[in-house]
Every structure is written in structure tokens, then in C-alpha cells.
Amino acid sequence: MLDFTSLPLAPGLQQGVQALGYTQPTPIQARSLPAILDGRDVIAQAPTGSGKTAAFGLGLLHKLDVATVRTQALVLCPTRELADQVAQQLRKLAVGIPNLKVLTLCGGMPLEPQLRSLEAHDPHVVVGTPGRIQELLRKKALHLGGVRTLVLDEADRMLDMGFEEPIREIIGKTPKDRQSLLFSATFTDAIREIARNTLRDPLEVTVDAPQEQAVIEQRFLQVDPARKQTALAGLLAQHRVESGVVFCNMRKDVDEVAGSLQHFGFSALALHGDMEQRDRDEVLVRFANRSCNVLVASDVAARGLDIEDLALVVNYDMPSDADTYVHRIGRTGRAGRDGLAISLCTPRELPRADVIQERLGAPLLWDRHVPAAPKAHAAPPAAMTTLRIDAGKTDKLRPGDVLGALTGDAGLSASAIGKINVFPTRTYVAVARDKAAAALARLNAGKIKGRSFRVRKL
Numbered sequence: 001m002l003d004f005t006s007l008p009l010a011p012g013l014q015q016g017v018q019a020l021g022y023t024q025p026t027p028i029q030a031r032s033l034p035a036i037l038d039g040r041d042v043i044a045q046a047p048t049g050s051g052k053t054a055a056f057g058l059g060l061l062h063k064l065d066v067a068t069v070r071t072q073a074l075v076l077c078p079t080r081e082l083a084d085q086v087a088q089q090l091r092k093l094a095v096g097i098p099n100l101k102v103l104t105l106c107g108g109m110p111l112e113p114q115l116r117s118l119e120a121h122d123p124h125v126v127v128g129t130p131g132r133i134q135e136l137l138r139k140k141a142l143h144l145g146g147v148r149t150l151v152l153d154e155a156d157r158m159l160d161m162g163f164e165e166p167i168r169e170i171i172g173k174t175p176k177d178r179q180s181l182l183f184s185a186t187f188t189d190a191i192r193e194i195a196r197n198t199l200r201d202p203l204e205v206t207v208d209a210p211q212e213q214a215v216i217e218q219r220f221l222q223v224d225p226a227r228k229q230t231a232l233a234g235l236l237a238q239h240r241v242e243s244g245v246v247f248c249n250m251r252k253d254v255d256e257v258a259g260s261l262q263h264f265g266f267s268a269l270a271l272h273g274d275m276e277q278r279d280r281d282e283v284l285v286r287f288a289n290r291s292c293n294v295l296v297a298s299d300v301a302a303r304g305l306d307i308e309d310l311a312l313v314v315n316y317d318m319p320s321d322a323d324t325y326v327h328r329i330g331r332t333g334r335a336g337r338d339g340l341a342i343s344l345c346t347p348r349e350l351p352r353a354d355v356i357q358e359r360l361g362a363p364l365l366w367d368r369h370v371p372a373a374p375k376a377h378a379a380p381p382a383a384m385t386t387l388r389i390d391a392g393k394t395d396k397l398r399p400g401d402v403l404g405a406l407t408g409d410a411g412l413s414a415s416a417i418g419k420i421n422v423f424p425t426r427t428y429v430a431v432a433r434d435k436a437a438a439a440l441a442r443l444n445a446g447k448i449k450g451r452s453f454r455v456r457k458l
């Protein structure tokens, strides 16, 4: 098996690898590093936690000439948090390379210090978000003519956030003979398109299945049909989950169960196949941005659901076959985290439990105690609330514009703002629940990019 010492890494870098305590390369590193060090373009399907940062980090540092004071590597990231993490890891990997300057350039931070830093001298490596990099390029503060390595990190998220156009502009300012590395958790058509336009004869690397096997705890609870809704509310309150999915067998129950949970105080939403695409998108955005803590779904509607850390899956009804059961509960315990699956079972549904037991090959764990339901409106709501702005990509609105409008002078702190999703004609921004009224007032009173748009709380 390949280890780091057998790689032709620049000498200072072995020191960085050792300082970080890495001994064996992760699968993504083992498969991409030889090609990266060889100067080849790479497109890699690599989720967070796969070790992708060190893969491209070692590649770009390997080629770097510290004596040349020019920007030689550019890493584009979707968010400031990720850019900070990447820059931090690059600095650690580069402990054996003296005088290396790594600069992060992200939106939501004051522009002045960034301009001053760039004026002093060019950083060797720039890590940043596309909007701000584009702005600095237009101001002629940042020069990319010396870039030898370009990295698109979490490219799918950057596209989701509406950064496609700035990315194109930025790439156009880098030399054609650069090396390009693209990392993405998914390979969608849009990613393939960017890859076609950006990469030359790339090596394609995918690592499937998380390295760790997640443990899903499975429990069963026998309930009277008339007490299902209160039992469900009791379970959800007991586990205080931030993100849980409840599966119903019948579509008509989806709305009813979601309504009942709302009555108890949960931020519950319904998702079923009869909804318009637009409404489904909206529900999924609100679930992913944590302004909905319980999603009540039918099997068909949940098909496209891809949420990473789902803490709990509840079967409101016993699924009719073992495959559906395995599929439903497989949505929790992703990304190496442990998950919990609880199935409500009425006496009539007991034969279905037997089928599942047979499939699992082990006795099912039955809970005796049915937890009491919370009082009306007493259940914990979601941490965030979503505001909808009736403007989007077609209005050239970008996440940074919304963030800027909310956090500018005397505005909210950036920590109160969550995910921002920009669609062609609508934008959703998650804000901390207790700051929602202030955020709404601010957006309604002020302007975004000098224009007024209709904003409402969902």
C-alpha cells in the first residue's frame, strides 16, 4: 500500500505531513495524489472528511516556488468557514516551507484590509469565495496571471449558491496552462459542464461509501392506532432532534401528521408527491437550512432527499416490505454518524414487523414505554426561520448581497445568519429564530444591491 514517504513530495512537505500525524493516505489521497503531483488535472468525487484538502493542498504546495512573489495557487470555496479551514490546513502542511504567504479573501469581511494586504505584496496562495475574488479582480487588486494551480473545492455547493458566473470570470483570468483540480460531493450535469470547460484530460476519481460503517439503532414501539399522533409527538419531544424525518405510508396522512406536529409546536413540514416542484424545493430548503426540524414525507417524495446528518427516522406506519424499511432507515446514520430509527407498530401491523425481523436476522428491540406528548405549542421549534426574498439569480442577486444587507452597519451578526439559497427568481435565507423579526424589518426597510424586493417570513 502506498504511503506518504513513497510519494515524490517536495522535501518540506514530508515534514508537514508528519507534523499533522498522517501516516497512511486516505483513499482519495492514494488515488489522486500521484496524478496531481504529476501535474495532471483531476476531477474527484470527494465528500467532506475524505481528506480532499490535503490531496489538493499537497499538490499545490508541491509546485510552489516561494522565491517568486506571485499568486501561484487559487482555491475557490463556497463559504468563508470552509475557506478558513482550508487555509489553516495549508499553513499546517507548509510548516516546512518558510515565508509562504497564504491569504483568505472572503465576502462578509471588510474589503479595506484585504486591499492593503494585496498591495503590500502578492500572496503565494489565495483561498477565497468567488464573489469577493471577482470583486478584487475587477478592482485590479488581485492578479492571477501567475496561477499554476486552480482548485474548485466543493464545486457543487458553489454552483448551488449561485457562483457559476463569478467562477467563469475568475477562471478566465488564469493562465490556460494551469493545472486544475475539481472536488465535488456529487457529479451533477452542471458539474460535468464546468469540468468540460475547465479541465484538460482529467483523471476521474470517486471514492464511494464512507470509510466508517455507521451504526443505526433500531427500535420498535407498539401503539394503539388512535394514539399514534400523540405517541409520535412524545417520541420527537423526548429525542429533541434538530432534523428528523417521519415516513407515512399514505399521502393523506402526511398532511395530517404534519399539521398535528405543528399544533404541538414542532416546526414540521409535509412533503409529498402531489406538491408542485416549487413548493417541494421550498420545503427541502427549509429542512436543510434548519428552519424545519421534522419533515413528514411519503416514500416517493423523499426519494430525492439527501440530508447528511439526519439524527432520527420514524416510521409512522410500518412499511409494507423489508426493502422499503431498509431504504427508509438508511437515511439516518450517514457520514459515519450514528443514527436512530423508531418504528410505530399497531397490533394489525405486527405481521410486517415479522417480515422485517426475518430480513434483519435478529430479534427486534421493542420499547414498552410510550412517551407522553408535550402540551400544545410546548414542543421545541427549529433553531432557524426562513425569509423568502422575491428575487434571485435573474436579478443578479448573490448570497453575499443578502448577507451584506443583513449584516451591514448596525445589522445582525453573521452568526445569526444561516444558509442562503438563491434560485432563479427566489432567494431563501435562514436566520436565527429570535432574530427573524429584526432581519425581516431590516430587509423590508433597506435595500439589497440598491433595490427593494418583497421579503416575507415563511
Ligand code: AMP
Binding pocket: 020, 021, 022, 023, 024, 025, 026, 029, 047, 048, 049, 050, 051, 052, 053, 054
Ligand atoms: P477533509 O476531507 O480535507 O476536510 O479532511 C478531513 C480530516 O481528515 C481533516 O481533519 C484532516 O486533517 C484529516 N486527514 C486528511 N488526510 C489524512 C490522513 N492521510 N491521515 C489522517 N488524517 C487525515
